[in-house]
Amino acid sequence: MSELAVRAEEVRKTYRSRRTPPVEALAGVSLTVPRGERVALLGRNGAGKTTFLRIAATLLRPSGGRVEVMGHDVDTEPDLVRPQIAVVPQEGRPFFHLTPREQAYAYLRARGFDGPTARRRADEALGQMGLTEVADRLSITLSGGQRQRTMVATVIATEAPLLFLDEPTIGMDPFARREVWRSFRELTRRGSTILLTTHYLDEAEALSQRLYIIDRGRVISHGTSEELKRQVGGTLRITIPGGHRLAADLAAFGTCVPDGGALTLITEPARLSEVLAIAVREKLTATVGPVTLEEAFLQAVGHSIDEES
Numbered sequence: 001m002s003e004l005a006v007r008a009e010e011v012r013k014t015y016r017s018r019r020t021p022p023v024e025a026l027a028g029v030s031l032t033v034p035r036g037e038r039v040a041l042l043g044r045n046g047a048g049k050t051t052f053l054r055i056a057a058t059l060l061r062p063s064g065g066r067v068e069v070m071g072h073d074v075d076t077e078p079d080l081v082r083p084q085i086a087v088v089p090q091e092g093r094p095f096f097h098l099t100p101r102e103q104a105y106a107y108l109r110a111r112g113f114d115g116p117t118a119r120r121r122a123d124e125a126l127g128q129m130g131l132t133e134v135a136d137r138l139s140i141t142l143s144g145g146q147r148q149r150t151m152v153a154t155v156i157a158t159e160a161p162l163l164f165l166d167e168p169t170i171g172m173d174p175f176a177r178r179e180v181w182r183s184f185r186e187l188t189r190r191g192s193t194i195l196l197t198t199h200y201l202d203e204a205e206a207l208s209q210r211l212y213i214i215d216r217g218r219v220i221s222h223g224t225s226e227e228l229k230r231q232v233g234g235t236l237r238i239t240i241p242g243g244h245r246l247a248a249d250l251a252a253f254g255t256c257v258p259d260g261g262a263l264t265l266i267t268e269p270a271r272l273s274e275v276l277a278i279a280v281r282e283k284l285t286a287t288v289g290p291v292t293l294e295e296a297f298l299q300a301v302g303h304s305i306d307e308e309s
């Protein structure tokens with residue numbers, strides 16, 4: 001049995017239509033997802049994340065390259081892949097004329113679970129997603145976050161070996177997101193594998209053991225969040241509101257990242273007092289904290305944009 005849940009080699013996808021020029025969405029993506037791990041794909045809008053997930057989930061055929069999921073080629077053996085995966089699509093919606101309980105139950109029955117198992121798993125998953133009170137209301141009457149939770153509950157109830165989750169927590173409040181994180185951790189503890197996308201970098205950091213940053217259809221960086229943060233060139237982030245004009249003075253102390261009218265400097269703790277002295281001299285305040293995945297992401301993608309232009 002392959003140790004990898006997903007092995008992608010040089011995956012390419014060009015969308016073609018008669019009326020518009022072709023769109024190269026993936027230009028050779030290689031990545032691996034070890035079994036039992038939670039892996040996140042990060043990237044700007046249009047980077048190619050959903051395209052990749054759809055190919056790996058057998059919903060779209062690649063233009064080139066190869067993806068193996070649970071040891072099977074998605075293009076030539078999709079029927080062996082499908083029973084092992086479950087997908088929360090981006091912007092998926094529950095059936096409006098079903099209740100969350102009916103939807104989760106029906107989905108499990110369609111996937112071959114017997115009635116009592118489907119009922120038990122549906123109830124459990126709805127409970128985990130905090131939906132017990134609304135589980136018997138038509139989905140059309142649910143709030144946006146409750147609908148999204150219904151989608152996640154339906155899919156996690158399958159306990160499929162591999163879950164593809166495209167922005168699973170979009171629109172959820174901070175408490176609900178943490179409940180989702182907890183249930184994802186529980187799923188991988190029990191042996192499932194999770195490949196997700198998210199634009200919430202705190203979520204990516206809290207949840208995933210490995211990250212891939214995709215930009216314009218290519219992997220531009222990957223590693224643990226600690227590894228990605230180390231590539232930024234410092235461990236400390238100093239933000240000086242109104243400090244954009246100090247960029248030239250502070251460039252010698254580390255990496256300056258303009259941030260609206262503010263200036264964010266990535267540097268090492270040893271340089272802190274000198275930098276604060278400059279801010280104070282200019283009658284500016286500063287906030288200091290550890291470098292976050294957000295800085296690592298902005299810098300990696302920023303470099304990629306610079307190289308392109």
Ligand SMILES: Nc1ncnc2c1ncn2[C@@H]1O[C@H](COP(=O)(O)OP(=O)(O)OP(=O)(O)O)[C@@H](O)[C@H]1O
Nearest residue numbers: 015023025043044045046047048049050051052090
């Ligand atoms: N059916 C399609 N036909 C033509 N172009 C498409 C199609 N689907 C996606 N694209 C284009 O392919 C590129 C990648 O899109 P994709 O949906 O994979 O990005 P994404 O990383 O998921 O973005 P987001 O963060 O906004 O969800 C974009 O330029 C998009 O406009």
Ligand SMILES: [Mg+2]
Nearest residue numbers: 049050051090
């Ligand atoms: Mg997407």
